[in-house]
Structure formats: C-alpha cells, structure tokens
Amino acid sequence: MTDAQADEARSKALGALKNFPGDVRDAVQAALQHLTDQSYPRRLLDLAKYVEQAAPGVTGNTTKWKQRVASVRISFAHKLEQGFLNETTAVESVAILLSLRWLLTATLLLQTGIDPTALGRRLVGHEPYQLFLAQARTWLPSVYITT
Numbered sequence: 001m002t003d004a005q006a007d008e009a010r011s012k013a014l015g016a017l018k019n020f021p022g023d024v025r026d027a028v029q030a031a032l033q034h035l036t037d038q039s040y041p042r043r044l045l046d047l048a049k050y051v052e053q054a055a056p057g058v059t060g061n062t063t064k065w066k067q068r069v070a071s072v073r074i075s076f077a078h079k080l081e082q083g084f085l086n087e088t089t090a091v092e093s094v095a096i097l098l099s100l101r102w103l104l105t106a107t108l109l110l111q112t113g114i115d116p117t118a119l120g121r122r123l124v125g126h127e128p129y130q131l132f133l134a135q136a137r138t139w140l141p142s143v144y145i146t147t
Contacts, residue, residue, distance in 0.1 A: 006035040041070050047103060054116040055106035055123055057133050058099055060144035065099065068143055072096045095139040098132050 001009075010032045017025045038046070044066045048059045059065040072093050102123075109119055123129045136144040 001036055003036060006032075009035060040073070041066050044069055047107060051103055051106040051110065051116075054110055054114075054119040055102055055129075056120050057144075058102045058106065060099075060136065060140070061146055064143045068092070068140065069096055069100065091139045095136045095144075099136060102129065102132060 010029070013032060014025060014029060017028055045062065048062045048065065051058060052062075075089070076093075106119065106123070110116060133144070
C-alpha cells in the first residue's frame with residue numbers, strides 16, 4: 001500500500017466514524033497510523049538478508065526460520081499462561097533465542113562498519129558460533145538441516 005492509499009483509507013475510515021464517540025475515533029485513528037508499517041515477518045526477513053554474509057547459516061532455511069520465530073513469538077504472547085511449553089517446544093525456543101542473539105549481534109557489528117565478509121570469516125572460525133549451529137541442527141532440524 002502506498003502512503004497516498006493509506007492516507008485515503010484513513011480519511012474514509014475516520015469519516016465513517018463521525019457519529020462514534022471521540023475515544024472510539026481516537027482508537028481507530030491510532031490503529032490506522034500503522035497501515036504502511038512492515039509486518040514482523042517482513043522485518044525478520046530483512047534482518048536475515050542484512051546479515052546473511054556476516055553470519056553464515058544463522059537463520060538456516062530463512063523462510064522456515066521466519067515462520068518459526070513468528071510462531072514462537074505468538075506462542076509466548078498468547079499461550080504462555082496455558083502452559084504451551086513442553087520439552088520439544090522449549091528446546092526449539094532455545095534454538096530460536098540463540099539464532100536471534102547471533103543475528104542481532106551481527107546486525108549491531110555491521111552497524112559499526114565492520115566488513116560483512118570479514119565478520120563472516122571470523123564467525124565461521126568462532127567456536128561458540130559453530131556450537132550454536134551444531135545445536136540448532138540438533139534442536140531445530142526442520143530449519144537448520146538443509147538438503
């Protein structure tokens with residue numbers, strides 16, 4: 001959606017609410033401010049693309065990784081009270097947590113001006129990073145074992 005389309009949609013939606021109480025119009029207006037924001041899954045893909053050379057393999061199969069990260073996020077947000085964690089989901093969640101740690105660390109390092117290729121070479125030889133990749137292949141094979 002373009003900015004112009006979003007502005008038009010906001011205007012028409014707010015116009016349709018003219019007979020509603022002010023607090024309702026304010027709530028709808030606040031919600032409509034995010035029409036052109038990128039979705040959480042899209043932002044995950046953008047981050048993965050940004051670090052792919054600097055942190056080789058950090059997301060495994062990136063499409064599947066994005067789906068798992070979004071799924072874990074939703075599960076924590078909506079099911080934690082219902083006890084959704086079991087041994088399998090806990091191990092998978094740890095793999096996702098570690099992947100995000102490495103992804104965000106690489107993102108921050110790239111923001112300082114470090115060359116992505118140089119960082120990638122360092123991480124490939126970095127034992128803790130290699131341990132993460134080995135654990136991820138064990139704990140979340142559907143994402144980290146690519147054939």
